[in-house]
Amino acid sequence: MGLWELVDKVLIIFYKISGHPVFDYFLGTFLLALLAVVVGEFTISLVFLVNKNHLDRLNIQLANLQQLSMLALKLGDKKSYDACNKEANDTFGRVFFNMVGLSAAALWPAFFALAWMQLRFTGIEFPIPFTGLAVNYVFTFIICYILARMFFGRVKNRLPYFRGIHRMLMEYEKSSAPKIS
Amino acid sequence: MKKGIVNKIALVTLLLMLAILVLGASGVGAQQGSQPQLVGSDLGLKGKLGEAIANAPVGTGKGEIDPNAPRGAFGIPGAPQINYLVAILWAIWVGWIFSTVGAFGGIMAGVGHMTVYGLGDYIKTFKNTAPQVNKLLTDSIRTSNQFLVGLSSLLSTINYLRAKRLAWPLGLALGVGSIVGAVAIPALTGGKVSFSQYQGWFGLFVFVVGGVLLYETTPRGQASKKAAKEAAKAFEQSIKEKKDEASQGIKVTQWGLTETRFTFFGVEFKFNPIWAFVGGVVIAAISAFLGVGGGFLYVPYLTSIVGLPMFVVAGTSAMAVLVSMLTSITTYITVAGAAMDWGMIGVELIGVFIGSMIGPRTQKYIPDIWLKRLFVVLALYVGLRYFSRGFFGQSWVP
Numbered sequence: 001m002g003l004w005e006l007v008d009k010v011l012i013i014f015y016k017i018s019g020h021p022v023f024d025y026f027l028g029t030f031l032l033a034l035l036a037v038v039v040g041e042f043t044i045s046l047v048f049l050v051n052k053n054h055l056d057r058l059n060i061q062l063a064n065l066q067q068l069s070m071l072a073l074k075l076g077d078k079k080s081y082d083a084c085n086k087e088a089n090d091t092f093g094r095v096f097f098n099m100v101g102l103s104a105a106a107l108w109p110a111f112f113a114l115a116w117m118q119l120r121f122t123g124i125e126f127p128i129p130f131t132g133l134a135v136n137y138v139f140t141f142i143i144c145y146i147l148a149r150m151f152f153g154r155v156k157n158r159l160p161y162f163r164g165i166h167r168m169l170m171e172y173e174k175s176s177a178p179k180i181s
Numbered sequence: 182m183k184k185g186i187v188n189k190i191a192l193v194t195l196l197l198m199l200a201i202l203v204l205g206a207s208g209v210g211a212q213q214g215s216q217p218q219l220v221g222s223d224l225g226l227k228g229k230l231g232e233a234i235a236n237a238p239v240g241t242g243k244g245e246i247d248p249n250a251p252r253g254a255f256g257i258p259g260a261p262q263i264n265y266l267v268a269i270l271w272a273i274w275v276g277w278i279f280s281t282v283g284a285f286g287g288i289m290a291g292v293g294h295m296t297v298y299g300l301g302d303y304i305k306t307f308k309n310t311a312p313q314v315n316k317l318l319t320d321s322i323r324t325s326n327q328f329l330v331g332l333s334s335l336l337s338t339i340n341y342l343r344a345k346r347l348a349w350p351l352g353l354a355l356g357v358g359s360i361v362g363a364v365a366i367p368a369l370t371g372g373k374v375s376f377s378q379y380q381g382w383f384g385l386f387v388f389v390v391g392g393v394l395l396y397e398t399t400p401r402g403q404a405s406k407k408a409a410k411e412a413a414k415a416f417e418q419s420i421k422e423k424k425d426e427a428s429q430g431i432k433v434t435q436w437g438l439t440e441t442r443f444t445f446f447g448v449e450f451k452f453n454p455i456w457a458f459v460g461g462v463v464i465a466a467i468s469a470f471l472g473v474g475g476g477f478l479y480v481p482y483l484t485s486i487v488g489l490p491m492f493v494v495a496g497t498s499a500m501a502v503l504v505s506m507l508t509s510i511t512t513y514i515t516v517a518g519a520a521m522d523w524g525m526i527g528v529e530l531i532g533v534f535i536g537s538m539i540g541p542r543t544q545k546y547i548p549d550i551w552l553k554r555l556f557v558v559l560a561l562y563v564g565l566r567y568f569s570r571g572f573f574g575q576s577w578v579p
């Protein structure tokens with residue numbers, strides 16, 4: 001049995017809980033989305049731990065340059081303002097693209113979930129009442145994914161591994177405020 | 182006399198040629214080829230791709246669909262089976278670039294989709310046999326390109342929202358502009374751009390990016406960067422006062438179509454919303470058409486052309502990228518009917534996050550200037566190759 005067949009056998013269990021097709025579809029999709037959220041949170045925590053120092057350096061550098069440019073503006077020093085703004089520009093570019101890694105780590109499971117749903121639920125449409133329009137598995141998955149994220153956001157600081165990561169993230173956000181020496 | 186005979190001969194020759202062309206245009210002597218047999222079924226592929234597949238010729242040659250062949254990319258029988266190991270390795274390279282240099286990663290992701298995974302060569306085979314398949318799969322490539330850079334803006338936007346660092350007047354003007362651009366391009370060009378045309382324009386864009394990178398590696402480009410760095414450092418040393426300004430927000434003092442004013446840290450700023458709107462339209466249109474470019478174009482535009490400080494534009498431009506990406510992808514999928522290979526993107530994202538962990542560790546061993554030189558060479562090569570293949574049918578470089 002191939003890997004994809006094995007995954008299919010496991011994931012379809014989410015869709016056979018109550019026996020009522022519509023209810024099972026939405027419950028199963030929510031559970032699938034929740035699984036994607038949990039796996040994504042785990043991998044993003046890995047990337048965060050590995051890249052923390054690097055991201056720290058970039059964020060602090062960016063925050064300092066931004067503040068310098070503001071101070072230069074307040075003091076009417078246009079030349080310094082332009083220089084600091086240009087440097088901040090360059091640093092922002094690095095910060096922005098480093099976020100790609102974090103975003104990728106958080107979202108990759110969602111795309112595999114969509115790939116599986118594409119095999120199983122292509123062609124099934126959900127009509128929107130009174131409009132004549134219909135949506136497909138992608139739309140329903142996105143809604144369930146957002147709900148799953150919100151749900152997990154509320155419970156994650158009660159779960160063993162994620163509690164520690166959550167605490168670290170809170171400390172990280174507090175300590176990364178800019179300071180000019 | 183001799184000249185008169187030559188003129189007569191020339192005139193007769195021209196008239197004969199014209200007569201032959203008229204006869205040919207009327208169908209005289211036309212070669213009647215046999216009509217190819219069509220697939221006749223959507224093979225389980227829904228939407229516009231299914232319809233296009235049904236009208237594609239059936240067969241095992243290039244530009245034909247063999248319904249009995251194993252399913253490959255996008256679920257099409259006979260399409261290339263994406264080698265997931267190659268896909269992950271290429272995506273690790275893309276993630277490495279994102280975390281070291283930045284912008285060029287999106288371009289390399291596009292190269293992966295078009296060349297490394299073999300999709301470009303496959304799509305091109307349908308240029309004459311099934312043009313609609315060619316164009317729809319080109320849309321799928323364009324949409325796939327946008328996921329990577331667009332996703333990077335999701336986390337950035339959430340962070341800036343939490344820190345209340347979004348300048349709403351600017352965000353509104355830019356956001357509305359980017360939505361217009363991100364809807365217009367997929368709606369107007371979806372299903373209409375052949376792979377060769379797309380490849381040509383992508384190549385041209387990459388060539389321009391290569392030119393910009395090349396300038397940054399020249400003594401003049403380096404001098405300008407060095408001067409800005411030194412000026413910023415000198416200013417920092419002259420500042421004695423230590424102050425945490427992060428709690429002060431943005432306060433709008435005047436709304437207007439051609440001038441909006443707001444204060445930030447007690448300093449008043451103004452900008453022209455029309456310029457912000459226009460910038461949003463143009464940049465979103467470029468990134469929606471090519472699949473790259475949004476991430477690194479908004480900020481330089483806002484700081485250099487509109488004249489706003491980095492602190493104000495950072496969060497707003499991240500939001501503009503997210504909004505235009507979501508809009509463009511949704512429009513491609515729903516209006517243009519682009520098919521998506523979600524598994525391919527999932528595999529790429531795994532590679533990207535692995536690469537992004539490696540990048541910071543190798544960065545200290547490779548000076549920035551040499552990285553840029555490497556990407557200049559790559560950009561000029563890729564740009565020239567794609568431009569020539571796309572618009573002229575053959576590559577000017579090996």
